[in-house]
Amino acid sequence: MSERLVGFGLGMRRPHYRSYIDGTAPVDFIEVISENFMIPGGKPLDTLTKARGNYPLALHGVSMSIGSADGLRDDYLRELRRLVDMMEPAVVSDHLCWTRIDGFNSHDLLPVPYTEEALDVVCRNIDRAQEALGRRMLFENPSSYINFPGAMTEWEFLAQMTRRTGCGLLLDVNNIYVSAQNHGFAAADYLAGIPMHAIGQIHLAGHVQGEHLLIDTHDQPVPDEVWALYRAATALAGPVPTMIERDDNIPDLEELCAELDIARGIAADERIAA
Amino acid sequence: MSLLALQRDFRDWLVTGEESAAAALGGGPGTAVYQNNYRVALVSSLAETFQRLVLWLGEEDFEMAAARYIDARPPSSWTLDAYGEDFTDFVATLWPDDPEVAEIALIDWTVGQVFVGMDSFALCAEGLSVADWETAVIHTVPSLLVMPIRTNADAIWQALATGETPPPAELVERGTALLVWRQGLEPVFRRAEAHERDVLAWSAAGEGFAAVCARLADTLGEEAAVTTAGTLLGRWLAEGMIAAVG
Known part of the structure; x- marks a missing residue:
């Protein structure tokens, strides 16, 4: 049976596999990149099966490509469904982005223009994905480096997307900060514009300053400005399962857990304040 | 747009x-x-x-x-x-x-594919129970691949994997092949012995153990053929390469 996701978790990364297999990592849940386990068999699936025995699981995809104008791939949905049936995750998520077109796959989370046409495409694809998986999905707000002319803001797009499809949101607080800095909007406006009731999970991560733009690298500790935004989001949304997503330059598990304790503290502060 | x-x-x-x-x-x-x-x-x-x-x-x-x-x-x-x-x-x-370059790449690729290949049960010697050796066919684990090589890419690869100084590249005897498969969760490979590649190919084509021995006997003689086939089968069982015999 898939549990409900609650509390504070980490992305399960290779250097810490042993702690998850043993069940000694002090986290409430784990998240993995779905595509890394959409494989026939072998050690990765064995590892995930063992870790899954110890922790509730979130499957986080990077290749569904719900923004693709030419629709979703049957084989992708079939393989994801197989993994979902095998692992019974509490949450299945992907990103508001596109990665593929005409048989080309970029393997990057590319931005969607916030137009009525794109909204129709995204909602149609989400409907199909949720039907194929037989469950509600969460979709993550991306960080972006190009802002296409559009009919609406990103938060208006997300609000309409959740209303039309019933999907939930995976709110990446770092991505809001990065995009706000890159495109010159106020993060507070973003938070005020999204439907808080739709948020099913929160990601926290770090970024670096590029030559012209902030770059979402997920290879740094969560910076103060992202903690501040997390505090604001928590005050508005209430308790939401929260995790740190560290993909590169991965520190010791203890260091990540100490960072996770900061999130626990902020969430506790906001509960008291409420 | x-x-x-x-x-x-x-x-x-x-x-x-x-x-x-x-x-x-x-x-x-x-x-x-x-x-x-x-x-x-x-x-x-x-x-x-x-x-x-x-x-x-x-x-x-x-x-x-x-x-x-x-x-x-x-x-x-x-x-x-x-x-x-x-x-x-x-x-x-x-x-x-430099033919070893492509062969090192092929070993990298194949080992990676075997690593995430389909899981399967490997038969051990104690679990072997064959009612009729005349018709019994040897079925290898699905991860097993036979990879012909022209160079000592396997020795180079092993040395690189363990941090040792790799040998210089050289050509190897014609007909040399690697066997790549998964023992439990770990991919492994080694060079095929004399006749091993043939026996595997005949078995994969559905020929029974007796027929395989008969074909070996054409080149080795009857007694040596049975010994060779039996030795190979024993080695494969010990190495986790057999899924079933029957």
Whole structure:
């Protein structure tokens, strides 16, 4: 049976596999990149099966490509469904982005223009994905480096997307900060514009300053400005399962857990304040 | 601009890197970020898959090969793990006089595929119970692959994997092959013994153990054929290479 996701978790990364297999990592849940386990068999699936025995699981995809104008791939949905049936995750998520077109796959989370046409495409694809998986999905707000002319803001797009499809949101607080800095909007406006009731999970991560733009690298500790935004989001949304997503330059598990304790503290502060 | 047209323009920018394609997206520093992300992710993926090839070629030559491959073969699969499926053929064209290069790449690729291949049960000697050896057919585990080699790429690969100084590349006897499979969760490989490749091929074609022995007897004589087949079967059982006999 898939549990409900609650509390504070980490992305399960290779250097810490042993702690998850043993069940000694002090986290409430784990998240993995779905595509890394959409494989026939072998050690990765064995590892995930063992870790899954110890922790509730979130499957986080990077290749569904719900923004693709030419629709979703049957084989992708079939393989994801197989993994979902095998692992019974509490949450299945992907990103508001596109990665593929005409048989080309970029393997990057590319931005969607916030137009009525794109909204129709995204909602149609989400409907199909949720039907194929037989469950509600969460979709993550991306960080972006190009802002296409559009009919609406990103938060208006997300609000309409959740209303039309019933999907939930995976709110990446770092991505809001990065995009706000890159495109010159106020993060507070973003938070005020999204439907808080739709948020099913929160990601926290770090970024670096590029030559012209902030770059979402997920290879740094969560910076103060992202903690501040997390505090604001928590005050508005209430308790939401929260995790740190560290993909590169991965520190010791203890260091990540100490960072996770900061999130626990902020969430506790906001509960008291409420 | 329609969504489809925009996405095709974006693809063109990533694949070609031409400024005119970036201009179609509005230009600006953001387009360069995506261009960089695209190429870095693909090079990293290839380097992860072909770890021993990186060590053999050195990072500079490997990255040159990877960059040319990315230009020639934009990715199509939804999983990065599939990117590089024909990288072996590609490096063979870049180093036509160094056949060990492509063979090291092929071992990297094959070991990676076997690592995540379908799980299967391996029969042990104690579990072997055959009612009729006349008709019994040897079925190997599904991960088993036979890989013909022309060079000592296997020895080079093993040395690189364990941090030892690799031997110089050299050609090996014609007809040499590697057997690659998974023992439990770990991929392994070794060179096939004399006649081993034939016995595996005949068994894979559905020939029973008695028929396999009879074919071996054509070249070895009856007594040596039975001994050879029995020895091979014992080794395969000990090495976790047999799924069933029957």
